[in-house]
Amino acid sequence: GEDVEQSLFLSVREGDSSVINCTYTDSSSTYLYWYKQEPGAGLQLLTYIFSNMDMKQDQRLTVLLNKKDKHLSLRIADTQTGDSAIYFCAEGYGGSQGNLIFGKGTKLSVKP
């Protein structure tokens, strides 16, 4: 069956790098996503990666995909207190098979 797993908590100091990890089970997933959820706010898409890519960089964000191990990671460089939030990994198929399958989320706490 489909399942997305994430560790539940991560705590880092301001200025350090954060690495949030995720594993998924469905090898036919076409796209993998990282969403951010702040208290009282909706889900915000941070970045996504197509399944035939290994890496994607977008400013402070680096996504690494190991398709063989079905492992996805999100690295946030120079983590700031404003990055404190819950980060969700999700897998999807794109196109007409639109629904996303989310992990339980990793709560990132950034200490000053």
Add this chain to the structure above:
Amino acid sequence: GAGVSQTPSNKVTEKGKYVELRCDPISGHTALYWYRQSLGQGPEFLIYFQGTGAADDSGLPNDRFFAVRPEGSVSTLKIQRTERGDSAVYLCASSPQRNPGYNEQFFGPGTRLTVL
């Protein structure tokens, strides 16, 4: 431009009552999704509309849940005979679905449903 909006933002009801939750997608988005997020969990897919029709309703938990999108824009999620286990945040998302590949889903702020 306006994002996805959902009303009400909060809904408190009693066990056994009927509720309707509304979603206004981004104008022009043909795809609309409903998800449910329980406390401490990630969003869980309920139903997906392409235009007016439900393309995939495999996530609806039982026949107490029903959703419509009669004109291909606004959608209403309807829950009959609510149970305490239905308490959650109900999220709506829309997508332009312009091409067969990647289509970003834009999420609304959600409706927090509490069943007493």
